[in-house]
Amino acid sequence: MPWNLDSDRPIFIQIIDRIQADIIAGCYQPGDKLPSVRELAQDASVNPNTMQKALSELERTGLVYSQRTSGRFITEDREMIRALREQQGQQIALHFLENMKKLGYGKDEILALLTQLLETALHNQPHSTETHGHSAETHTHSAETHVYSAETHTHSAETHVYSAETHGHSITPHAQPYNAAVHAQPEQKQQHKSSAQESLAEACKITTWRIP
Amino acid sequence: MLAKLIKYEWKASYKTLTAVNLTSAILTLLGCLFLRLAASSREEGILLSILFIVFYTLSLSAFNLVTQFYIYFRFYRNFYTAEGYLMHTLPVTPLQLLHSKLIVGYLWITLNSLLNLLALAALTWSSGLLELPNAYTELLILYRYTFGASPLQFSLLFLASMVISCFSTLMMGYLSILLGQLVEKYKLGAAIGFFIALYLGSQIIASLVTVFPSVLQALSGRLGYYGQFGLGFYGGIIGVVCLTQLLFGAAFYAICLFLMQRRVNLD
Amino acid sequence: MILLECKNLTKQYGFHTALSHVSLQVGSGHIVGLLGPNGSGKTTLLKLIAGLLAPTAGMAYVMGEPIGIGSKRLVSYLPDHPCLGGHMRVQEAIHFFEDFYVDFSADCAHDMLDKLDIDPCCRIKSLSKGTAEKVQLILTMSRQASLYLLDEPIAGVDPAARDYILRTIISNYNENASILISTHLISDIENILDEVIFIQHGSIRAHCPVDSIRQQEGKSIDSIFREVFRC
Numbered sequence: 050m051p052w053n054l055d056s057d058r059p060i061f062i063q064i065i066d067r068i069q070a071d072i073i074a075g076c077y078q079p080g081d082k083l084p085s086v087r088e089l090a091q092d093a094s095v096n097p098n099t100m101q102k103a104l105s106e107l108e109r110t111g112l113v114y115s116q117r118t119s120g121r122f123i124t125e126d127r128e129m130i131r132a133l134r135e136q137q138g139q140q141i142a143l144h145f146l147e148n149m150k151k152l153g154y155g156k157d158e159i160l161a162l163l164t165q166l167l168e169t170a171l172h173n174q175p176h177s178t179e180t181h182g183h184s185a186e187t188h189t190h191s192a193e194t195h196v197y198s199a200e201t202h203t204h205s206a207e208t209h210v211y212s213a214e215t216h217g218h219s220i221t222p223h224a225q226p227y228n229a230a231v232h233a234q235p236e237q238k239q240q241h242k243s244s245a246q247e248s249l250a251e252a253c254k255i256t257t258w259r260i261p
Numbered sequence: 262m263l264a265k266l267i268k269y270e271w272k273a274s275y276k277t278l279t280a281v282n283l284t285s286a287i288l289t290l291l292g293c294l295f296l297r298l299a300a301s302s303r304e305e306g307i308l309l310s311i312l313f314i315v316f317y318t319l320s321l322s323a324f325n326l327v328t329q330f331y332i333y334f335r336f337y338r339n340f341y342t343a344e345g346y347l348m349h350t351l352p353v354t355p356l357q358l359l360h361s362k363l364i365v366g367y368l369w370i371t372l373n374s375l376l377n378l379l380a381l382a383a384l385t386w387s388s389g390l391l392e393l394p395n396a397y398t399e400l401l402i403l404y405r406y407t408f409g410a411s412p413l414q415f416s417l418l419f420l421a422s423m424v425i426s427c428f429s430t431l432m433m434g435y436l437s438i439l440l441g442q443l444v445e446k447y448k449l450g451a452a453i454g455f456f457i458a459l460y461l462g463s464q465i466i467a468s469l470v471t472v473f474p475s476v477l478q479a480l481s482g483r484l485g486y487y488g489q490f491g492l493g494f495y496g497g498i499i500g501v502v503c504l505t506q507l508l509f510g511a512a513f514y515a516i517c518l519f520l521m522q523r524r525v526n527l528d
Numbered sequence: 529m530i531l532l533e534c535k536n537l538t539k540q541y542g543f544h545t546a547l548s549h550v551s552l553q554v555g556s557g558h559i560v561g562l563l564g565p566n567g568s569g570k571t572t573l574l575k576l577i578a579g580l581l582a583p584t585a586g587m588a589y590v591m592g593e594p595i596g597i598g599s600k601r602l603v604s605y606l607p608d609h610p611c612l613g614g615h616m617r618v619q620e621a622i623h624f625f626e627d628f629y630v631d632f633s634a635d636c637a638h639d640m641l642d643k644l645d646i647d648p649c650c651r652i653k654s655l656s657k658g659t660a661e662k663v664q665l666i667l668t669m670s671r672q673a674s675l676y677l678l679d680e681p682i683a684g685v686d687p688a689a690r691d692y693i694l695r696t697i698i699s700n701y702n703e704n705a706s707i708l709i710s711t712h713l714i715s716d717i718e719n720i721l722d723e724v725i726f727i728q729h730g731s732i733r734a735h736c737p738v739d740s741i742r743q744q745e746g747k748s749i750d751s752i753f754r755e756v757f758r759c
Contacts, residue, residue, distance in 0.1 A: 058743075060719060090698050098722045269627075350605050525582070527580045
């Protein structure tokens with residue numbers, strides 16, 4: 050899994066984002082053991098101190114805990130993971146809405162566009178293709194057919210023009226590999242699971258979603 | 262550590278120098294055979310023998326020079342070119358570095374000189390001169406006449422002076438390289454310049470020193486008969502030569518020690 | 529623990545000043561980039577610490593030891609040009625290092641040679657330039673030194689081997705040692721650095737953690753370098 054770290058921003062923040070994304074996507078299950086700092090650092094080709102800093106920060110937030118002799122583990126607190134997922138989802142959605150507003154889209158137009166895209170996406174199952182030679186993120190996309198109008202959540206599909214970033218950075222069009230939104234649902238409690246939803250077995254494979 | 266340095270220096274230098282000495286030995290063998298065959302006193306035989314001896318002596322000197330300059334070259338290349346980056350970052354003292362080169366270099370130069378002596382002895386023996394009647398008695402008289410000492414005494418002194426002068430020659434070469442390193446630019450050129458200067462200087466001093474006692478003798482009116490003059494003249498020289506070479510060698514060595522302790526400035 | 533300390537290091541060649549009053553401290557457990565344009569004094573600084581040059585003024589200490597036989601045991605130096613005897617075979621070079629350096633691991637070296645597909649029986653002079661550089665790097669990194677000084681370790685090497693070398697540097701990392709890397713290929717290497725030293729005209733312009741620069745400037749070290757040292 051290539052890490053695709055951007056030299057323009059602090060690396061440790063990007064590592065935190067990536068690990069959080071992996072947790073939400075289900076690559077790391079609650080309670081799973083994380084590889085050692087050294088292994089992760091080698092995998093990501095980053096300085097071990099930087100990796101250590103990122104992991105310490107994750108420990109501080111509680112997403113990860115360490116046992117002195119055994120190493121680091123993902124939290125078992127599924128509520129926390131779900132809350133994180135919602136928070137991330139909201140941020141991505143807010144960014145999306147902000148950008149659409151800049152383009153001059155109104156609320157109805159946005160809804161219509163989303164509905165159309167989601168329907169199309171449902172027909173074209175997510176498949177593994179490469180984008181223009183860039184390696185994409187390795188998160189699963191779950192295709193949602195429902196848009197929750199009642200709740201405040203809107204699960205947005207990825208837009209392939211903007212790289213979605215967290216932590217309040219402004220969205221800038223990059224020629225960089227695209228960060229895709231992460232929407233795998235590890236929970237089985239949701240009623241509104243569509244047939245297009247990926248199972249966890251398909252998690253963490255390289256997918257891109259080209260909107261025709 | 263010193264032993265390890267010596268080991269690697271030996272490994273690096275033995276191939277070339279063995280080849281040189283081997284070639285010299287083969288030439289000697291050929292010469293001996295040749296002289297044996299040409300010992301039939303035909304005119305062409307004698308002429309050829311003389312030509313051969315001239316050629317042979319020149320090549321012996323050449324091989325000696327080759328050995329000497331190869332040793333100098335090893336010192337320079339191993340310490341003051343790209344390889345110096347490796348050698349000077351080893352956890353060894355500068356003196357250990359110097360001594361490793363000194364020991365191996367000295368061994369080779371002395372070995373080469375000894376082989377040359379042996380070669381000359383072998384040639385003399387195979388030329389058949391010693392098989393002439395009364396050869397040894399004549400030789401003894403000649404020795405006493407020329408050198409004022411028995412062949413044994415003379416040979417020992419000669420050997421000693423050779424061994425000592427090998428050391429001083431070696432140190433002279435190393436010293437010139439070290440002096441060359443003191444200069445900012447054109448270090449190799451400066452080293453060659455220093456070598457020439459040291460060589461000429463030491464030769465001049467040695468000549469003055471060896472001539473001096475005989476001049477004294479001459480002035481004190483002890484000229485008399487040529488034989489006695491000859492005795493004094495040549496007899497004194499060898500001892501003085503030994504001493505001078507020893508002093509030079511010691512002086513060069515001391516300065517080398519001092520310069521090696523200085524921190525290196527590798528380009 | 530302060531691994532490397534330079535106090536007012538100065539090096540002059542006649543009228544030309546290569547290094548001017550360089551003072552810096554590097555702690556243990558860091559991978560530090562030494563970045564600067566050509567002729568800024570990077571190689572001079574590394575050679576001074578390695579003991580290949582004598583400073584005109586100032587001192588340097590490695591783990592409290594002044595530069596000398598004590599510091600040479602602790603420092604593993606990789607020059608930017610080949611320095612192994614051409615007549616040696618790679619195998620013999622490994623024996624050489626094994627003989628002189630207690631902290632050298634021949635197994636580690638053989639393993640790396642294997643991974644990079646280099647035959648230990650080759651003579652060094654028969655290797656290509658890039659391969660000879662790889663061999664030198666392998667020998668340097670097979671030591672468990674306290675301070676590694678790498679002068680342009682990846683410049684002459686192909687991109688795939690570069691990745692391998694960077695991964696090797698990371699895997700060799702331990703909290704008691706530090707690596708000081710001087711390079712031009714900043715974009716390749718900046719992710720593995722945690723501190724960076726900018727040097728120009730023989731003086732230190734900046735010495736700070738990499739992530740704080742990124743946070744402050746919002747740019748990569750490579751971009752900042754191009755801006756700061758624009759021709």
